[in-house]
Amino acid sequence: MLARAISVLFALALLSGCGQQSPQDTIKAELPSIQSNAATAHLVAESWASGKVPDAYANNALQSAQSEVKTSVQKLSSLPAGSDAEVHRSLIQHLQRVQAAIEQISTSVQKGERTVVPAQVKQLGDEQDALDKIAGQLGVGQ
Amino acid sequence: MKKIIQVALGILTSIGGFLDVGAIATSAQAGAAFGFELIWALVLGTVCVTFLVEMSGRLAAASKHTLAEAVRERFGAKFYFIQYIVEVVVDFLVLAAEIGGVCIALQLVTGLSYRWWVLPVAFFLWLLLWKGTFDLIENSVAILGLVTLVFVAAAVVVKPDWSSVLAGVVPSVARHDTAHYLFIAVSIVGALVSPYLFFFYSSGAVESKWDREYIGVNRAIAVVGMGFGSIVSLGLLVAAAVVLHPRGIQVDSYNQAALTLVQPFGFIGFLLFAASLGITCFGAALEVGLDQAYITAQAFGWRWGESQKPSKDARFSMTYTVVIFLSSLLMVAGIDPLQLTLFTMALSAAILPIVIVPFLVLMNDERYVGKYRNGWISNAVVIFIIGLAFVLAIVALPLEILGG
Numbered sequence: 398m399l400a401r402a403i404s405v406l407f408a409l410a411l412l413s414g415c416g417q418q419s420p421q422d423t424i425k426a427e428l429p430s431i432q433s434n435a436a437t438a439h440l441v442a443e444s445w446a447s448g449k450v451p452d453a454y455a456n457n458a459l460q461s462a463q464s465e466v467k468t469s470v471q472k473l474s475s476l477p478a479g480s481d482a483e484v485h486r487s488l489i490q491h492l493q494r495v496q497a498a499i500e501q502i503s504t505s506v507q508k509g510e511r512t513v514v515p516a517q518v519k520q521l522g523d524e525q526d527a528l529d530k531i532a533g534q535l536g537v538g539q
Numbered sequence: 540m541k542k543i544i545q546v547a548l549g550i551l552t553s554i555g556g557f558l559d560v561g562a563i564a565t566s567a568q569a570g571a572a573f574g575f576e577l578i579w580a581l582v583l584g585t586v587c588v589t590f591l592v593e594m595s596g597r598l599a600a601a602s603k604h605t606l607a608e609a610v611r612e613r614f615g616a617k618f619y620f621i622q623y624i625v626e627v628v629v630d631f632l633v634l635a636a637e638i639g640g641v642c643i644a645l646q647l648v649t650g651l652s653y654r655w656w657v658l659p660v661a662f663f664l665w666l667l668l669w670k671g672t673f674d675l676i677e678n679s680v681a682i683l684g685l686v687t688l689v690f691v692a693a694a695v696v697v698k699p700d701w702s703s704v705l706a707g708v709v710p711s712v713a714r715h716d717t718a719h720y721l722f723i724a725v726s727i728v729g730a731l732v733s734p735y736l737f738f739f740y741s742s743g744a745v746e747s748k749w750d751r752e753y754i755g756v757n758r759a760i761a762v763v764g765m766g767f768g769s770i771v772s773l774g775l776l777v778a779a780a781v782v783l784h785p786r787g788i789q790v791d792s793y794n795q796a797a798l799t800l801v802q803p804f805g806f807i808g809f810l811l812f813a814a815s816l817g818i819t820c821f822g823a824a825l826e827v828g829l830d831q832a833y834i835t836a837q838a839f840g841w842r843w844g845e846s847q848k849p850s851k852d853a854r855f856s857m858t859y860t861v862v863i864f865l866s867s868l869l870m871v872a873g874i875d876p877l878q879l880t881l882f883t884m885a886l887s888a889a890i891l892p893i894v895i896v897p898f899l900v901l902m903n904d905e906r907y908v909g910k911y912r913n914g915w916i917s918n919a920v921v922i923f924i925i926g927l928a929f930v931l932a933i934v935a936l937p938l939e940i941l942g943g
Contacts, residue, residue: 429787429789430789430791432787433787433788433789433791433795436786436787436788437788437794437795437798439786440786440788440798440801440802441794441798444798444801444802447805448805448806449801449805449806449808449809450797450801450806450809451648451650451806451809452650453648453649453650453651454647454648454650454794454797454809456650457646457650457794458794458795461792461794465791
């Protein structure tokens with residue numbers, strides 16, 4: 398009885414793991430990760446600008462966030478637009494802006510440009526707000 | 540006076556022993572992803588581990604048997620061999636994750652990739668086991684482990700809504716992402732009720748020559764030590780819930796977890812996070828490395844004891860040498876330490892039944908514990924834990940796939 402229950406659970410888990418995700422499911426899975434990485438980049442850059450974290454850590458954390466966001470954006474860009482092409486296009490545009498903002502911050506931190514970063518952080522914050530709105534429209538909450 | 544010092548040291552050791560890479564990773568993840576919602580899992584894990592650690596120590600003090608020896612003798616070699624194999628596999632992965640945790644701490648501070656630190660850390664770990672005695676290792680790790688009290692300080696400084704914290708003690712249904720919620724809950728329990736802790740604790744008690752006079756000391760260490768350790772984990776969860784959760788930061792890497800202390804304490808907070816991670820993982824790695832050697836030596840009837848010179852118990856010393864080397868190779872290969880930690884914690888939950896069921900028999904067998912048998916409360920708790928362990932064992936791996 399127990400063995401059967403375990404087998405069924407495993408089968409269900411494997412099926413859900415191997416099954417084809419719809420574009421909507423992919424967006425729901427990837428968007429929170431992008432939002433999390435953008436928020437991480439925001440907080441790391443803010444902390445770095447006020448001397449709360451070392452350069453090496455800030456570089457590492459920003460590069461990692463940048464790479465994660467890039468991978469997710471590539472994944473979402475390759476999805477078919479589906480029924481609501483306008484929202485999809487808008488989402489990808491916002492994601493690309495978030496990606497660009499993180500890249501700018503990462504470059505500035507690498508160069509040690511402490512005075513430039515606060516303005517870039519503000520810009521990233523604006524992009525995050527816009528992204529959160531679109532995520533809300535798509536029914537993806539954090 | 541001597542007993543008071545032993546209790547104090549035991550409590551310190553328990554705080555160090557309670558916290559490890561799993562407790563840090565799962566507490567930070569729980570707070571970041573679900574706010575205060577998963578505090579109940581921490582409380583549940585703490586109650587379970589406190590009872591089981593107390594029983595491991597009572598068994599050792601009353602019978603002068605380690606848990607492994609008692610299981611082998613009472614249940615036979617076949618049963619013990621199965622328990623030994625699953626424990627060795629999980630210990631091996633836990634050890635790799637702990638070494639990874641130390642290396643990540645060094646990466647945070649230096650910026651040099653954790654993979655470069657693996658072999659030096661493994662060598663230093665081995666050297667300390669080779670040259671040190673049980674008391675030296677336990678006491679130094681325990682005292683250094685006090686740095687983790689910074690998590691408690693952080694929880695106070697970030698000023699959480701304490702009524703919401705208290706509400707988190709009551710189990711609740713996930714408000715979103717149910718599979719991930721349950722996976723983290725299982726991982727928290729798996730991280731706290733670490734099987735290695737019981738084998739290690741009873742071996743340490745036998746090595747420290749505990750007898751029946753230590754029954755009270757053991758109880759005090761288990762209750763107060765595990766209680767304090769739990770408060771430290773709770774501190775991290777609360778700080779992560781206040782600092783990371785509102786910003787939507789999920790803890791997918793230790794880079795993100797470090798921010799928990801940066802907000803309340805600035806640069807010092809960053810350094811204290813790295814120190815806490817490094818010290819607790821190093822302490823836990825020493826314990827898991829020793830545990831591998833203890834259970835292997837006890838399985839095959841070899842001479843064992845960390846306080847003896849390696850030449851006196853060559854096979855025991857060779858065991859921890861080999862497992863430290865092999866575990867470090869896993870990290871050199873580039874496996875993500877956080878992902879390995881979470882996977883291992885779920886696996887720990889999955890093997891709990893085979894580790895915990897023997898407690899019910901041993902702690903009621905007068906040939907081992909004499910008049911120090913379990914009372915009805917302890918038996919009721921063990922039966923509850925066994926039930927819980929079976930549920931965790933069934934759901935742990937599917938949840939790993941669905942929500943991990």
